[in-house]
C-alpha cells in the first residue's frame with residue numbers, strides 16, 4: 047500500500063486548513079453558494095435530498111484496516127453509523143454537517159485519506175482493477191500508475207475547472223475488471239509482443255450518463271515515462287476545446303465524437319509534441335519510488351492445494367457455496383483473493399455499518415495483511431487469504447453478516463442511491479434492488495442462472511452503470527409515478543457494450559416479475575453451459591421481447 | 604420576485620439548513636424542522652411572501668436551495684407534498700425508516716404514508 | 718473593477734479604449750477585434766489587448782512584440798479555459814503582462830499565477846465580498862504541489878529528488 051511521505055502529508059493537511067477557511071468564508075457570506083459549490087464539490091461535498099453528502103476517495107480502491115477503522119469512527123461520531131460504497135470505489139456518508147466537515151477531513155488526514163476531487167469538474171479519483179497486484183493474469187500491478195496520476199491530478203492549477211468531470215481508470219490485464227472503456231480516460235499497461243517493452247494503451251472518450259459511449263484507443267502504445275506528458279496533452283486539448291455551452295455535451299466523449307477520433311488524436315499528438323517528454327526520467331524515478339510501496343507481501347510458502355480447505359468444503363455445503371462465488375485466483379500458490387459481497391438478500395447494496403467496518407478491519411488484519419479493496423460492483427475484496435484460512439474466515443464473516451454467497455450472481459446487484467438519497471433522482475433504485483434480490487433469494491436457483499449482472503440507476507446520469515448491465519434498469523418519472531425502463535445486453539467487461547431498450551417503462555411492482563420472465567427465457571433458450579450475456583448476444587434482444595410483452599399484457603389485464 | 608404562474612396551491616417552502624444540511628420548512632416565524640409546523644400558503648400572495656422569506660434567508664446565509672412545493676392538507680391540518688420526490692424529502696430514505704424526519708415525527712410519517 | 722497581483726491590490730494604469738483612442742493614451746487595452754489597428758507598445762506607450770478565452774494562441778503570436786499586456790476573459794468562475802490559454806501564450810513566448818479578467822475567486826488566484834498570469838481584474842460585485850486579505854490567505858493556503866513546469870517554486874517531485882540526492886551524498 048502507498049504510504050504518504052512528508053510531502054503528501056503536508057498537502058492533505060494544508061488542504062484541510064484550506065477547506066476549513068472556505069467553509070468559514072461561505073458561512074460568513076464572503077462566498078455565495080454559486081461560488082462555494084465548485085469548491086465544496088472539489089472536496090466531495092454534495093447537497094443531497096435530506097442532507098449534505100461527503101464522498102471520500104479510496105484511490106484505486108485500496109484501503110487498509112487502519113483506514114477502515116477510522117471510517118467507522120467517523121460514521122459513528124459525525125454520521126449515522128454507516129457508509130455507502132460506490133461504483134467508483136469511493137465511500138459516501140449521507141448525513142454530515144457542513145460545519146463539521148473540516149473536522150472529518152482532519153480525521154481522514156490522520157490515516158492518509160482525503161476527499162480531494164471526488165466530485166466537481168476536475169480529474170476525479172482514479173479507479174483500478176480490484177485484483178490489482180493479486181490477479182494471476184496481470185502484467186504488473188497498475189496501482190503505482192494510479193498513484194502517479196492521483197498525485198499529478200491533485201489540485202492541478204490548470205485542470206481544476208474543466209468543462210465537466212473527468213474520470214480515469216487503470217488496469218494491466220486483458221480481462222478488464224475496471225470498466226476502462228466506460229471512462230473518460232482508460233490506461234492499460236501492455237507489453238509489446240516483439241520487444242517485450244512495457245508501455246500503455248490509452249483509451250479515451252468512454253462514459254455513461256445520458257449519452258453512453260464506449261472508449262476508443264487514441265494511442266495503442268505509449269512508452270514508459272511519457273504518461274503524464276501525454277495525459278497533460280489530452281487534458282489541455284479537452285480543457286480548451288470541450289463544449290461549455292451545454293452541460294450534457296461537455297464530457298470529453300462528446301468532443302471526441304464531434305470532431306472524430308482522428309482529428310482528436312492529431313490535436314493531442316501536436317500538443318504532446320509541444321509538451322515534450324523531457325521529464326520522462328523523473329516520471330520513471332517517481333514510478334519506481336511509488337512501486338516500492340506496493341512490493342509483494344511476505345507470503346508463506348504453501349502448496350497450491352490446501353487439504354483442510356478441500357475437507358471443509360466437502361463437509362460444509364454452505365461454505366462450498368460461498369467459496370464457489372467468492373474466490374479469485376491469486377498469483378501466489380496457496381492463496382486466494384476473496385470477494386466479500388455487500389449484497390445480503392434484501393439489503394441495501396454497498397452499505398456497511400460501522401460495526402461491520404470494525405469487524406472487517408480485524409478480519410483483514412488477521413487474514414489479509416491488513417489490506418482490503420473496494421470493487422466497482424460495490425463489494426469488498428480481501429486480496430491475500432491463505433486457502434488454509436478460508437473456513438475460519440468464512441465463519442468470522444458470517445458473525446458480522448458479511449458472508450453472503452452471491453458475488454457475481456443475479457442478486458449481486460449494483461444500485462445507485464436513487465431517490466432515497468439523491469437530489470437528482472427521478473425514481474428510487476434501492477427498493478428495486480431489494481425486491482429483485484428477495485425474489486431470487488434461493489441459492490440453488492441463483493447458481494443455476496449463473497453469472498448475471500443487474501445494474502440500476504435512479505436517473506439518466508447512470509451512476510448505477512445500468513447501460514453496461516447485462517440487465518439494466520433505469521428509474522424515471524412517468525405521469526407522476528416512478529417508472530422503470532429495462533435494457534438488455536450491456537456489458538462492462540473488455541467486450542464493453544451498451545444495453546438495448548426492451549420495451550416501455552414498468553411500474554415498480556412489475557419490475558421483479560419482468561426480470562423473472564427475462565431470466566426464464568434465458569433458461570429456456572440457453573445452450574449447454576452458456577451464460578446469460580452470451581445467450582443475449584447470440585440471440586439478440588428481440589428473442590426476449592415476446593416474453594417481456596406477454597407478461598406486460600398479462601399483468602395489465 | 605419570479606412570477607409564480609401556475610404554482611399549484613396550497614404550498615409550503617422547503618429548504619436545507621446551510622450549516623447542518625437538514626431539511627427545513629418556513630414556519631409562520633423563522634424555520635422549523637417539523638413539517639407539521641410549516642406555514643401553508645393558500646393563495647399567490649402568501650406563496651410569494653414565502654418565497655421572499657426564502658430569498659432573504661438565503662442572502663443571510665441561513666439556508667440553501669429554497670423552493671415551494673405543493674401539498675395536500677390532511678384532516679389534522681398537516682401538509683403532505685403531492686409529488687413523491689418531495690414526500691421522500693420530507694420523510695427520509697424509504698429504505699431506512701429509522702432515519703430522517705420519519706423517525707423523528709412518527710405520527711406525521713405514519714399518516715403521510717397512507 | 719479591482720486589480721490584484723501577487724503583492725496585493727494595485728492601481729490599474731490601463732484604460733479600455735478603441736485603437737484610435739489608444740494612440741493618445743499612455744496605457745490602453747483594446748478589444749481583440751481592433752488588435753491589428755492598435756498602435757504598437759513602445760518606450761512611451763503601453764498597449765494591451767483583451768481576448769476571449771477561445772482565441773488560438775497562433776493568432777496573437779505575431780503581435781507579441783507590439784503588446785505589453787494580454788488580458789484573457791474568464792466569463793464565469795467555472796470556465797477554466799483561460800488557464801490553458803495562459804499556459805499556451807507563455808509557451809509561445811509572450812513575456813509581457815498576462816491579466817485574467819472576470820469573476821475568479823480567491824482560491825483560483827494561485828492557480829492563475831501558476832499558469833502564467835500576473836494579475837487579476839475583478840468585477841466589483843465579487844471584489845466587494847472578497848476583501849484582499851482573503852486573496853492573500855488563499856494564495857498562501859497551499860505551499861506544495863505535485864505538478865512540474867508551472868510558474869512556481871520546485872514541485873514535490875523535484876523536492877523528493879533533491880532529498881534523495883542529498884541522502885546519497887551524506
Ligand code: HEM
Pocket residue numbers: 092094099131132133134138210213228252253254255256297461462463467468469470507508509510511
Ligand atoms: C448521490 C449523489 C450523486 C450525484 C448528485 C451524482 C451525480 C452524477 C451525475 C450528474 C452524473 C452524470 C455525469 C455526466 O453524464 O456528465 C453521474 C455519473 C456517474 N456517477 Fe454519480 N452521482 C451521485 C452518486 C453516485 C454514486 C453513489 C455512484 C456510485 C455508486 C456514482 C458513480 C457515478 C458513475 C459511475 C457515473 C457514470 C459514469 C460517467 O460519469 O460516465 N455516483 N453522477
Ligand code: SF4
Pocket residue numbers: 462463464465468469470471472503504505506507508509510
Ligand atoms: S444515477 Fe441519478 S439518481 Fe442515481 S445517484 Fe446518480 S444522479 Fe443520483
